[in-house]
Amino acid sequence: MIAIETAASKGWSYLWLESDSMLVVLAFSSAKIVPWALRNRWDNCVTLHSNMNFYVSHIYREGNHCADKLANIGLSLHGLTWWNHIPPELQGDFIRNRLDMPYFRFS
Template sequence: MVLLRIFRNSDGEFMGCYASYFNIQNSIDVELLAAIMAVIIAYEKGWRSIWLECDFKVVVDIFNGSKLVPWRLSNLMNKCNTAINSMQFMVTHIFRQGNSCADKLATYGVTSKTDSWWNSMSSFLYDDFHRNRNLLPNYRFRNL
């Protein structure tokens, strides 16, 4: 599975993104670990106002305290919560269709199987990023 996040400022401008490949097959662990890492990275970069959007509802519920943290990630979640306590923090759910950049990063991560951080936008994200930023629709087609 691939851990990934895109960081934007309050105007929707690109601030950075990462994709990391982990050989973890449990989707809850992967999604929660990606969210925890995003908060910790933001904290380490000095970004103190965070709005985390996640397309995995269970992760949103964990951050909101209505679901329990898997024990395997409880120590990391404690570190994350320490960071959150010194931030303005909000977490919300986003439907997967509204997150096409994440799909592109996931594809990159699975293919490359490396850890990657971008300070400037990679060309493979450009079209999806600007489509999303300009509130243009995103369609998914499937051949039957």
């Protein structure tokens, strides 16, 4: 929801939202699965994205290592953080992603 609200506030008319949560992707086709405590804000976001060229898709966590790493970075942050440039700890992953190089997760 923050992504849609931020895009609308910046006047962006194109937004592609990729999520590793299939539940989030399904919520765009059926608001019934959105918890009632979030429903009003969700409805506002649906209205906002209806004025954009908006696309939502599912991607497995392994398919987007940059997003996975950003989520992990976000766990250590307090409050909303906005970067105008790629964070230094993400540079190598971003370049590997842009070059279509695979990323393998080993445990």
